[in-house]
Amino acid sequence: MTHKNPGLRESATFDIDTLAEIDRAATTGIYDIRGFGAKRKMPHFDDLLFLGASMSRYPLEGYREKCATDVVLGNRFAKKPIHLDIPVTIAGMSFGALSAYAKEALGRGATQMGTSTTTGDGGMTPEERGHSNKLVYQYLPSRYGMNPDDLRKADAIEIVLGQGAKPGGGGMLLGQKITDRVAQMRTLPKGVDQRSACRHPDWTGPDDLAIKIHELREITDWQVPIYIKVGATRTYYDVKLAVKAGADVIVVDGMQGGTAATQDVFIEHVGIPTLAAIPQAVKALQEMGMHRTVQLIVSGGIRNGADVAKCMALGADAVAIGTAALVALGCNHPKWAEEYQRIGSDAGYYDDYHEGKCPAGISTQDKDLMSRLDPELGGRRLANYLQCMILEAQTIARACGKSHLHNLEPEDLVALSVESAAMAKVPLAGTDWIPGTPFQ
Amino acid sequence: MKTIDLSETSTRDLNQALHDQRGECTERNWEVLNPKGSHSLACGLDQNLSVDIRGHAGYYCAGMNKGAEVTVHGSAGVGVAENMMSGTVRVKGDVSQAAGATARGGLLVVEGNAGARCGISLKGADIVVKGSVGHMSCFMAQAGTLVVCGDAGDALGDSLYEVHIYVKGSVQSLGADCVEKDMREEHIRELSDLLKRAGVDDDPLQFKRYGSARKLYNFNIDNAVL
Numbered sequence: 001m002t003h004k005n006p007g008l009r010e011s012a013t014f015d016i017d018t019l020a021e022i023d024r025a026a027t028t029g030i031y032d033i034r035g036f037g038a039k040r041k042m043p044h045f046d047d048l049l050f051l052g053a054s055m056s057r058y059p060l061e062g063y064r065e066k067c068a069t070d071v072v073l074g075n076r077f078a079k080k081p082i083h084l085d086i087p088v089t090i091a092g093m094s095f096g097a098l099s100a101y102a103k104e105a106l107g108r109g110a111t112q113m114g115t116s117t118t119t120g121d122g123g124m125t126p127e128e129r130g131h132s133n134k135l136v137y138q139y140l141p142s143r144y145g146m147n148p149d150d151l152r153k154a155d156a157i158e159i160v161l162g163q164g165a166k167p168g169g170g171g172m173l174l175g176q177k178i179t180d181r182v183a184q185m186r187t188l189p190k191g192v193d194q195r196s197a198c199r200h201p202d203w204t205g206p207d208d209l210a211i212k213i214h215e216l217r218e219i220t221d222w223q224v225p226i227y228i229k230v231g232a233t234r235t236y237y238d239v240k241l242a243v244k245a246g247a248d249v250i251v252v253d254g255m256q257g258g259t260a261a262t263q264d265v266f267i268e269h270v271g272i273p274t275l276a277a278i279p280q281a282v283k284a285l286q287e288m289g290m291h292r293t294v295q296l297i298v299s300g301g302i303r304n305g306a307d308v309a310k311c312m313a314l315g316a317d318a319v320a321i322g323t324a325a326l327v328a329l330g331c332n333h334p335k336w337a338e339e340y341q342r343i344g345s346d347a348g349y350y351d352d353y354h355e356g357k358c359p360a361g362i363s364t365q366d367k368d369l370m371s372r373l374d375p376e377l378g379g380r381r382l383a384n385y386l387q388c389m390i391l392e393a394q395t396i397a398r399a400c401g402k403s404h405l406h407n408l409e410p411e412d413l414v415a416l417s418v419e420s421a422a423m424a425k426v427p428l429a430g431t432d433w434i435p436g437t438p439f440q
Numbered sequence: 441m442k443t444i445d446l447s448e449t450s451t452r453d454l455n456q457a458l459h460d461q462r463g464e465c466t467e468r469n470w471e472v473l474n475p476k477g478s479h480s481l482a483c484g485l486d487q488n489l490s491v492d493i494r495g496h497a498g499y500y501c502a503g504m505n506k507g508a509e510v511t512v513h514g515s516a517g518v519g520v521a522e523n524m525m526s527g528t529v530r531v532k533g534d535v536s537q538a539a540g541a542t543a544r545g546g547l548l549v550v551e552g553n554a555g556a557r558c559g560i561s562l563k564g565a566d567i568v569v570k571g572s573v574g575h576m577s578c579f580m581a582q583a584g585t586l587v588v589c590g591d592a593g594d595a596l597g598d599s600l601y602e603v604h605i606y607v608k609g610s611v612q613s614l615g616a617d618c619v620e621k622d623m624r625e626e627h628i629r630e631l632s633d634l635l636k637r638a639g640v641d642d643d644p645l646q647f648k649r650y651g652s653a654r655k656l657y658n659f660n661i662d663n664a665v666l
Contacts, residue, residue, distance in 0.1 A: 030661045143542040146523055148484055148504040187563045187582045193659040201560040202519035202538040211479050215500040218455045219484030
């Protein structure tokens with residue numbers, strides 16, 4: 001890359017961002033902590049294209065012809081599986097990391113569109129339960145706020161082993177966000193820099209996990225589905241072990257998945273891209289004869305209806321969004337540009353969720369900032385966004401001749417790059433070549 | 441008293457029968473025969489029941505107990521009384537790892553020894569162990585009390601918050617941020633009361649108290665292990 005002043009050339013290895021990070025490290029002596037997900041470029045859904053119908057395939061009319069979007073999750077063992085109108089769910093985000101109004105807005109928007117929201121590492125709030133018609137209750141290593149009453153109020157239980165932004169790491173919630181209410185819900189002193197455990201306290205491997213799942217089913221009388229969420233790493237093996245442990249649903253979160261706070265080095269250097277994880281998960285399920293019996297939810301960097309359709313085509317049953325949902329509420333909105341600049345960031349770049357200074361009033365516990373988010377308006381915006389995603393996904397599915405989003409298949413896809421073809425296990429566009437598989 | 445024989449009845453049917461008492465309580469006293477190490481026995485109870493398990497229990501016995509009094513007349517596996525909310529769980533024998541993990545209320549009494557990670561992530565319950573506890577007990581424990589009448593293993597109270605720990609015997613080592621503290625009047629009172637509730641005849645003055653130095657509460661790079 002060249003500077004605007006000709007003759008000055010930026011190093012590709014020691015680029016401006018790298019120089020700034022070395023300077024920051026030399027000045028502070030500590031790693032950078034931030035929120036958001038991986039920012040590095042990597043093979044993603046933009047590297048896939050759909051093969052619309054033409055002579056050899058028969059399309060559906062793009063506007064009104066039936067293209068169903070519903071999904072049933074958790075019908076392997078649960079007496080009451082979850083039936084969602086759309087296959088886009090809201091991923092787990094804690095009260096504490098987010099304000100109570102933000103959680104309420106997510107519940108309102110998801111409920112309007114007939115889908116589910118998910119609690120996070122801070123327990124279940126009455127506001128969240130009240131505004132979410134379908135609520136998934138996370139069972140995390142920290143067990144903050146865990147109690148059998150909330151467990152029985154949940155529509156599903158998600159056992160969290162990890163998340164894509166930091167597989168192998170626990171949560172962080174720094175002291176500025178540990179208000180009285182957050183501290184009380186987590187049984188912590190006010191103002192501590194809270195470190196969540198990275199491993200569960202009372203089981204240590206997949207054989208134990210099977211017994212833990214049995215206990216949770218016994219406590220809830222086998223009523224609700226049990227999900228297992230993993231950060232994408234050794235996905236093929238993790239999915240097989242999760243199925244063996246008795247999961248109804250498996251959630252795979254790729255490395256683009258967001259977080260409220262962790263080390264930048266963790267976010268950018270641990271895990272695999274969502275695109276690479278899906279085929280591994282689907283292969284594991286298919287080999288066990290469990291594809292579509294144990295449902296697969298995929299998350300990590302999903303932004304639009306094309307991404308949703310591509311996940312479904314690769315074999316997912318549903319997707320989950322986190323960062324995109326917060327952006328729909330107003331995170332990083334240009335109208336707050338001046339305020340972002342005042343705290344050393346800018347609209348479109350803000351990722352210091354852990355500092356609790358979010359100008360949009362979303363990732364904060366500050367009363368004045370929180371009040372900037374109207375939960376009704378936020379809910380409406382999220383519902384609009386979800387609706388747009390579904391319309392887009394339907395547009396693509398109809399073009400491929402599918403009367404249900406679930407009917408999309410890998411055969412509908414080609415890849416734009418060798419890397420994405422190898423990861424997604426679909427042919428490079430214009431060829432029959434899937435790198436890593438024998439030439440047909 | 442209602443007697444359930446697990447050689448004839450499944451764990452599911454036992455737990456469902458106990459859970460059904462949540463709506464209308466028709467029988468307070470229950471006896472479970474032939475548990476044979478089954479998992480998840482009497483978990484998720486939400487009623488003032490008395491349950492006597494005659495034999496050994498497997499993992500997560502009395503998990504998330506709320507209000508019930510559960511007695512295991514034998515030993516119990518991993519995670520006994522995990523996340524207990526209230527009530528009492530008493531184990532006549534030994535318990536395995538993670539006894540009372542994340543428990544938020546109530547009293548767990550272990551008349552034998554406890555394995556590793558006893559009281560891990562404890563959030564408000566009281567645990568009294570007549571024997572000894574294994575390594576990493578009270579790891580990241582947040583609130584509540586652990587009383588050990590025997591010895592404690594390696595890394596006691598590592599990364600703990602506001603939990604109170606009393607040990608009568610030796611402590612192999614203390615974990616990060618865990619320090620010995622003065623036994624003041626209120627601690628002797630607290631310990632006496634707990635020993636009494638647990639039915640343990642020990643002198644509180646023979647115990648030492650351990651708690652958090654609170655040096656790790658706020659992130660300081662000088663505390664990182666390099």
